[in-house]
Amino acid sequence: MAVFRERNLSRRSVTNGACGIERKVKASSFARRNDYASYLLRVWQVESDGKRIWRASLENVHTGERRGFASLELAFTFLREQMHKQTDCAVSDET
DSSP, rough: OOEEEEESSSEEEEETTTTTEEEEEOOGHHHHHHHOOEEEEEEEEEETTEEEEEEEEEEETTOOEEESSSSSSHHHHHHHHHHHHHHHHHHHOOO
């Protein structure tokens, strides 16, 4: 998988735009559940060899982990893999 950036932030500082107030964000209890996932998707275009291509990043909103992808397809593949992992864990937890 062509991942070009990864960052893991279990605690992170967030600046509240207009006020400039900084606060600490903790991972929530949802991060430990197997039936729930939440990601922030960012997409942008870059020029490569005279063509405009899409790049993407996904940030786990509960842990702050951020991954970058060379294409939207790779980002969607990552999401599918994560959902399969969660489904497999949920099934094994039930047995």
